[in-house]
Amino acid sequence: QVQLVQSGAEVKRPGSSVKVSCKTSGGTFSTYTISWVRQAPGQGLEWMGRIIPIADITNYGQKFQGRVTITADKSTSTAYMELSSLRSDDTAVYYCARHGPADVTWFDPWGQGTVVAVSS
């Protein structure tokens, strides 16, 4: 059974960066796309971007272009999402999710989520 385990909660100052990890276990890593989705308090889901590890191909949501970087370490089956120039409205739960057997399919499973709080 595939599991995605994310790194722990973070508290950051405005203007700084945060890097969240997402380790895959129990299944193949390189051939499955990983997406990052965030959820602000009391709000809905928002797609940030994705990576296809085997090809090192990434693309990002328009809102996050220039501020987010998604990478993957195939040797440790871990994906990373780094968000820079943090603002208070970046306070959210950040999820990673694995795609289905092709890139444009669905998200399953999801990681448990990582809380990122941005506060001065």
Place this chain on the structure above:
Amino acid sequence: QSVLTQPPSASGTSGQRVAISCSGNSSNIGRNAANWYQQLSGTAPKLLIYGDNQRPSGVPDRFSGSKSGTSASLAISGLQSEDEADYYCAAWDDSLNGWVFGGGTKVTVL
């Protein structure tokens, strides 16, 4: 403002049928499959319906999905108390070159 439009809330009594709509356009739902996710309070979302109308293993058959044109729909037949959750639709958008979500629908069992 979400790209996909869902009603903010829906409700029903135990055993009733509830339907949730998800309206998109020709770049997303009109061209690509719709997926639905269930999010119980305080937990990560879970895949509920994929490919417009397919249920993953383990999802009860009281959940069903359908699509017509640029709109998708999720139905819950025989509503149960454990179905109280937020439900999100999602689809790939060819114009935005990214995934888009609905704003979510909170289902309450009265």
